[in-house]
Amino acid sequence: MSIPIVKLNQGIHVMHLFYRLDRVRWSGLASGESSATLKRLEALCAANSNASHPRICSYVNVSGKAEMAFMLYAAELGQVAQMHRDLEACFPAGVLQTVYSYLSVTELSEYMPTDEDNQKMLAHEKLEPGTEAYDKKMAELAARKKDYEHYRLYPELPDWEVMCFYPMNKRRQLADNWYMLDFPTRKKLMGGHARVGRKYAGRVTQLISGSTGLDDWEWGVTLIAHQLDPIKEIVYEMRFDEVSARFGEFGIFYINLRINPTDIWTHLHL
Numbered sequence: 001m002s003i004p005i006v007k008l009n010q011g012i013h014v015m016h017l018f019y020r021l022d023r024v025r026w027s028g029l030a031s032g033e034s035s036a037t038l039k040r041l042e043a044l045c046a047a048n049s050n051a052s053h054p055r056i057c058s059y060v061n062v063s064g065k066a067e068m069a070f071m072l073y074a075a076e077l078g079q080v081a082q083m084h085r086d087l088e089a090c091f092p093a094g095v096l097q098t099v100y101s102y103l104s105v106t107e108l109s110e111y112m113p114t115d116e117d118n119q120k121m122l123a124h125e126k127l128e129p130g131t132e133a134y135d136k137k138m139a140e141l142a143a144r145k146k147d148y149e150h151y152r153l154y155p156e157l158p159d160w161e162v163m164c165f166y167p168m169n170k171r172r173q174l175a176d177n178w179y180m181l182d183f184p185t186r187k188k189l190m191g192g193h194a195r196v197g198r199k200y201a202g203r204v205t206q207l208i209s210g211s212t213g214l215d216d217w218e219w220g221v222t223l224i225a226h227q228l229d230p231i232k233e234i235v236y237e238m239r240f241d242e243v244s245a246r247f248g249e250f251g252i253f254y255i256n257l258r259i260n261p262t263d264i265w266t267h268l269h270l
Helices: 025-027 035-048 076-090 115-125 134-153 183-198 228-239 261-266
Strands: 013-021 055-062 066-076 096-106 162-170 204-210 218-223 246-248 254-258
Touching: 013 025, 013 076, 013 134, 013 218, 013 261, 035 055, 035 076, 035 261, 055 261, 066 076, 076 246, 115 134, 162 228, 218 228, 228 246
Parallel strands: none
Antiparallel strands: 013 066, 013 096, 055 066, 055 254, 096 204, 162 218, 162 246, 162 254, 204 218
């Protein structure tokens, strides 16, 4: 079988998968099938353990919305589709039940500062074009932009203990229609939104992946942290920002713990 090679112009594909097990079927498995399933899953995760992609990260869900969760990263659409099916094939037929799935892609924000924005900022700081200080600052800003763009498109998320995922939209209702605002207004609002996010640097790592036309919401939001505190705090604080307070719509929140397949088996008593 040949799967079509479908790549993005830039960025990679991201898939969030949430499952529960049919415990009745699981309890009826033949002796040794549980350990064989674990070995297949361990091998698949080990074969897809790159810093960026292809990569499979395993989690257990907290609060019972699901039992286990996985994040898949791949450059090709067919590759992420195959990883999805290989993951499910690790389990005996009928045992694994999909609770929720979400497909998105990494993308650059259209509201990122441009060279013109940086020039205006340096003018505000009284730095003159052509001076050593000006050129040095512009070079620093250019390097920072390049680095930001790379890791936005090809993320290397840390293996911190907590992963929160939720989908979101921008509202399109009467006076609160995000898409009826002009670009400068949207960019200004998003600038304030981003400043809130930057306050949590070192405590929360964010991946905002786009899904307009790909799934039921417009973005998938993945938050990685060591504790629940900063996740709760950043979501709460952003609710007061106009981008969220007036224009944000949010789906179901999934809280998950990052653990390897062996520990999943212990945690779920498999």
